[in-house]
Amino acid sequence: MRKLLVVSQHRLSDEVVEALEARHWAISYAADLEDAQSADKQHRFLVGLALFSEKPDPREESELRKLVSSFPDIKWIAALAEEEINRQDVKRFIAEMLYDFHVFPLEAERMATVLGHAFGMANIERDLNKRSPQPQSKTPNRFGLIGDSDVMLALYRMLQRAAESDVSVLISGPTGTGKELAARAIHDHSSRSKGPYVAINCAAIPPSLLQSELFGHEKGSFTSANNRKSGYIQSAAGGTLFLDEIGDMPLESQATLLRFLEDKIVTPIGSTRGTHVDVRVIASTNVDLEQAIQERNFRSDLYYRLAFLTIQTPSLYRRDSDIELLANHFLEQVAAEAGMRNLKFSPEALAALRHYRWPGNVRELRSVVFQAALSCDDTLIQPEHLKISAGPIPVAEPTHHEPLERHPPAAPPPYVMGTLKSAREQSEKTNLEFALERNASNITRTAQDLGVSRMTLYRLMAKHGVARSAANR
Numbered sequence: 050m051r052k053l054l055v056v057s058q059h060r061l062s063d064e065v066v067e068a069l070e071a072r073h074w075a076i077s078y079a080a081d082l083e084d085a086q087s088a089d090k091q092h093r094f095l096v097g098l099a100l101f102s103e104k105p106d107p108r109e110e111s112e113l114r115k116l117v118s119s120f121p122d123i124k125w126i127a128a129l130a131e132e133e134i135n136r137q138d139v140k141r142f143i144a145e146m147l148y149d150f151h152v153f154p155l156e157a158e159r160m161a162t163v164l165g166h167a168f169g170m171a172n173i174e175r176d177l178n179k180r181s182p183q184p185q186s187k188t189p190n191r192f193g194l195i196g197d198s199d200v201m202l203a204l205y206r207m208l209q210r211a212a213e214s215d216v217s218v219l220i221s222g223p224t225g226t227g228k229e230l231a232a233r234a235i236h237d238h239s240s241r242s243k244g245p246y247v248a249i250n251c252a253a254i255p256p257s258l259l260q261s262e263l264f265g266h267e268k269g270s271f272t273s274a275n276n277r278k279s280g281y282i283q284s285a286a287g288g289t290l291f292l293d294e295i296g297d298m299p300l301e302s303q304a305t306l307l308r309f310l311e312d313k314i315v316t317p318i319g320s321t322r323g324t325h326v327d328v329r330v331i332a333s334t335n336v337d338l339e340q341a342i343q344e345r346n347f348r349s350d351l352y353y354r355l356a357f358l359t360i361q362t363p364s365l366y367r368r369d370s371d372i373e374l375l376a377n378h379f380l381e382q383v384a385a386e387a388g389m390r391n392l393k394f395s396p397e398a399l400a401a402l403r404h405y406r407w408p409g410n411v412r413e414l415r416s417v418v419f420q421a422a423l424s425c426d427d428t429l430i431q432p433e434h435l436k437i438s439a440g441p442i443p444v445a446e447p448t449h450h451e452p453l454e455r456h457p458p459a460a461p462p463p464y465v466m467g468t469l470k471s472a473r474e475q476s477e478k479t480n481l482e483f484a485l486e487r488n489a490s491n492i493t494r495t496a497q498d499l500g501v502s503r504m505t506l507y508r509l510m511a512k513h514g515v516a517r518s519a520a521n522r
């Protein structure tokens with residue numbers, strides 16, 4: 050039986066279903082990313098059909114594109130309205146993401162034939178991949194990243210795809226998962242690699258200055274503008290502009306950025322003359338932008354412009370097979386920097402690293418390994434050398450170093466040994482953090498997951514000092 054994943058809010062017509070079933074296709078429907086992920090876990094699809102509405106709907110389009118780009122191993126065919134394929138962005142989507150496309154009304158026989166071809170191609174590729182397995186490596190690969198887990202291999206394929214195209218990319222993922230490295234890798238492997246790569250952190254620039262930093266200003270256009278200054282966009286001309294933490298961009302700058310992405314014209318503050326600038330934009334976020342849109346903190350039209358291709362960097366706990374590789378890599382790094390030799394992890398220390406939840410992801414792992422190496426007098430790092438760094442999670446508890454908490458906790462941590470009340474509080478906080486992590490900080494889903502209202506969830510987050518953006522740390 051050939052398995053077909055149909056992602057859509059709609060159903061295929063009886064005629065198409067009959068033609069597919071006659072060719073031994075079993076059809077599974079998925080309405081959203083979560084559905085698709087759980088169906089894929091069960092069936093491992095090789096072929097997918099993105100079934101758009103017959104009447105164009107930009108929100109649905111963005112959802113489907115995101116879904117398609119989340120499964121780079123699947124050969125995708127899309128069914129969409131004829132007027133859609135004249136749009137530039139849709140043409141790019143077709144060229145870069147799809148195996149083939151159909152326009153409505155669907156011809157059952159043609160659809161069945163194309164799906165059959167896609168299935169044949171996917172089988173050949175899968176077979177080739179099986180025969181040349183990736184070697185395990187603790188040195189960074191050509192993208193500057195370490196990790197051989199399935200989720201990382203899928204990430205590399207997405208990076209390659211992004212590097213081969215010139216569309217805007219939105220990289221989302223918890224803090225410390227390598228979003229900045231991913232952006233750099235896309236630039237370095239793209240046709241713009243000889244051009245500049247300019248990275249700015251939207252959260253680090255005061256909102257009142259961001260507009261002029263991005264677009265530049267004329268002399269005298271505001272009180273402190275003593276000279277004419279060109280902005281970051283201009284300095285990235287011919288290359289890539291990386292906008293880190295785009296979710297923190299003020300609404301006013303969002304509007305100007307959107308205009309720029311639409312016409313690629315930069316008009317400095319205080320100027321009436323615009324200049325065309327050829328720049329590719331890659332943005333990253335560790336907050337849920339869809340939630341920010343609902344809360345009216347982020348413009349949906351800008352989101353659709355930026356999220357042409359979406360790439361997710363996975364949490365470290367979703368790829369625990371990479372932990373040892375990363376830990377050994379960082380150990381070699383610190384040993385080389387500090388002139389230490391023969392430093393190794395004991396089997397117990399490695400087990401502790403594998404079982405920890407890593408809320409601060411790779412950044413936290415790096416810091417824990419560095420601290421352990423520097424505090425170890427012997428050549429063998431033991432579990433007691435591994436300390437949670439005070440940095441990544443803003444915790445209500447004292448920030449002294451504590452031994453690694455295991456996931457799931459093997460034994461209650463020491464502070465749970467106090468009163469029943471404090472144990473309850475701690476358990477509430479841990480569950481809250483896990484649920485936020487599981488749901489990528491999406492408030493609605495986390496609240497549902499925990500069986501509480503959104504208001505209660507906000508109250509609990511305030512009580513325990515867990516911020517949404519920090520929830521993934």
Ligand SMILES: Nc1ncnc2c1ncn2[C@@H]1O[C@H](COP(=O)(O)OP(=O)(O)OP(=O)(O)O)[C@@H](O)[C@H]1O
Pocket residue numbers: 189193194195196222223224225226227228229230231293334335362411412415
């Ligand atoms: N796969 C990886 N291989 C090697 N090092 C990595 C990997 N992922 C992340 N790192 C390292 O972890 C640290 C954090 O990475 P980076 O700054 O790219 O994360 P980020 O997701 O952009 O974080 P933030 O959201 O906080 O800005 C860096 O030191 C980076 O070199």
